[in-house]
Amino acid sequence: MSINVFQHIRLKALLCFTVLISTQLMAKELTLDEAVNIALIKSENIQQSLLDMELAQEQVEEAWSSVYPQISAQVQGIRHTKAPVLQFNGTSVPVKQDWELLSSLQINQVIYSFGRVGSALKMAKLSSKVQKKAKEVVEREIRYAVELSYYNVQLAQNILKISQDSLENAKKNQQALQKRFQGGRVPRLDNLRMESEIASRKPVVSNAKKSLDLAYLQLNLFLKNKIDERPVLTTKLESSFASLNESSLKKKTADAPQIKLSELQVDLAVKQVDFEKSYHYPTISAFGNVSHNGTGDTMPPDDDNLFTSTSIGLMINIPLYEGGAVSSRTRQKVLKRRQAQIKLQKQVEDLEMKLQSSIVEYKTNLDRLKSAKEAVNLSKQAYYLTRSRYETGGATRNDLNDSERSLTSARIQVETIMFEIYQNKSDIRRITEKVAQNG
Incomplete structure (x- = not known):
């Protein structure tokens, strides 16, 4: 009985091996x-x-x-080691204090090119x-x-x-x-x-x-x-x-x-x-600008020392001579x-x-x-x-x-x-x- 089972297992193993090899060789x-x-x-x-x-x-x-539109922003914090002044009748009038904040937002739009x-x-x-x-x-x-x-x-x-x-x-x-x-x-x-x-x-x-x-x-x-x-x-x-x-x-x-x-x-x-x-x-463009600047003893300066300005305009760039x-x-x-x-x-x-x-x-x-x-x-x-x-x-x-x-x-x-x-x-x-x- 055990011999028949062993032969049966060997036959199945041989059959599986043959199928595997033939599958691999099959083009x-x-x-x-x-x-x-x-x-x-x-x-x-x-x-x-x-x-x-x-x-x-x-x-x-x-x-x-x-x-x-082309939009850009810029922020600068400046420390004046020696504050700029204006001379007036022999008196120095400070223009800016120790610290200065410059910030702006620009927008530019080509209208016609x-x-x-x-x-x-x-x-x-x-x-x-x-x-x-x-x-x-x-x-x-x-x-x-x-x-x-x-x-x-x-x-x-x-x-x-x-x-x-x-x-x-x-x-x-x-x-x-x-x-x-x-x-x-x-x-x-x-x-x-x-x-x-x-x-x-x-x-x-x-x-x-x-x-x-x-x-x-x-x-x-x-x-x-x-x-x-x-x-x-x-x-x-x-x-x-x-x-x-x-x-x-x-x-x-x-x-x-x-x-x-x-x-x-x-x-x-x-x-x-x-x-x-x-x-x-020429190239005709419209532009706008918003600035928020100020100067003071600290950074950022006090609100009282900050001011906001806006501007808009029209720019015409005319090429005259480029060699x-x-x-x-x-x-x-x-x-x-x-x-x-x-x-x-x-x-x-x-x-x-x-x-x-x-x-x-x-x-x-x-x-x-x-x-x-x-x-x-x-x-x-x-x-x-x-x-x-x-x-x-x-x-x-x-x-x-x-x-x-x-x-x-x-x-x-x-x-x-x-x-x-x-x-x-x-x-x-x-x-x-x-x-x-x-x-």
């Missing part, structure tokens, strides 16, 4: 959308963009402060919009990079599978050689050549494994995973692709965040010119405005060219893919037929090896073209589609 599944979202959340560039947005919002608050305050506020608001749009551009670039990295891993996996299949085919070719001479001795030269074909494919498999390791490394860097992590990519590559609506895609170029960002930068440059020009004009500094700053802002306009024009031209180029490449690659798939089908039939004929002496060793190489080359070409098609689609989305907002 994490990862879709393309999940990969993009993880990269957006963990990206330092996104975090930097969020900080830039917060900074821009604080600049808006700072700009608003110039609209409100010929657009300076308004321009500063508009600049701050535009700067906030610029940072938000810059974040969208960063998000789009991250999505593009993660998509290509994700596709690159899948391409590397497929190339590795093709390389391994090619190695297995070389071994099957050697088996076909054995069948061809099953009634006698296999020629040494033919056997060496087959061994050579097998050996030549092993470095190709090793190189494909290295490419897969590097592809995973790049993806893990984007996702901030452990370097040796191998997530299972569950988003399957499509085998058929739809045609594109060129006119609709080209219309979306104007709404690309890269274009919108450049347009906002032009608007900001225009406001900066207006802001600098405003320094040529040309304002004019120079204005010309600099005008030049920067022109730079922003040129950058916008170039941005539009570049995106239109990239979109058109991606569309042309996409169409061309669709035609190439169709031909490449047909080549794979024909090469596969030719290889199987050649191997069958080789076993019966109807084909040479070179025919068999050349046929297998053609099949492998055609399969690699299909995978390469499909990767290029997915890259074309990512290029097009990079220009025409929006990214889901994160953070």
Whole structure:
């Protein structure tokens, strides 16, 4: 009885250990959308963009402060070690006693600044919009990079599978050689050549494994995973692709965040010119002051020795001459405005060219893919037929090896073209589609 219980406990412990180990070894599944979202959340560039947005919002608050009254207070307690006096007909008349209290409250309000305050506020608001749009551009670039990295891993996996299949085919070719001479001795030269074909494919498999390791490394860097992590990519590559609506895609170029960002930068440059020009004009402000001062033998002085005064006024500050500094700053802002306009024009031209180029490449690659798939089908039939004929002496060793190489080359070409098609689609989305907002 006790032996059965002991065996039962051992069996349960072994089962738990097996489940634990299998769970740890089980790779994490990862879709393309999940990969993009993880990269957006963990990206330092996104975090930097969020900080830039917060900074821009604080600049808006700072700009608003110039609209409100500026209030300040001042209190001074003074000990006169030698009280000041006035000489009058040879007699010294003390002006102040040993102690003096000075206190005041000042208020200043800008009434009109010929657009300076308004321009500063508009600049701050535009700067906030610029940072938000810059974040969208960063998000789009991250999505593009993660998509290509994700596709690159899948391409590397497929190339590795093709390389391994090619190695297995070389071994099957050697088996076909054995069948061809099953009634006698296999020629040494033919056997060496087959061994050579097998050996030549092993470095190709090793190189494909290295490419897969590097592809995973790049993806893990984007996702901030452990370097040796191998997530299972569950988003399957499509085998058929739809045609594109060129006119609709080209219309979306104007709404690309890269274009919108450049347009906002032009608007900001225009406001900066207006802001600098405003320094040529006066500033009109209203002010008020309340003072409570007095002097006496003690601190604070007696109430009888304290007096209160108030004053209000209007101040006009007129810049007459500043050595040309304002004019120079204005010309600099005008030049920067022109730079922003040129950058916008170039941005539009570049995106239109990239979109058109991606569309042309996409169409061309669709035609190439169709031909490449047909080549794979024909090469596969030719290889199987050649191997069958080789076993019966109807084909040479070179025919068999050349046929297998053609099949492998055609399969690699299909995978390469499909990767290029997915890259074309990512290029097009990079220009025409929006990214889901994160953070």
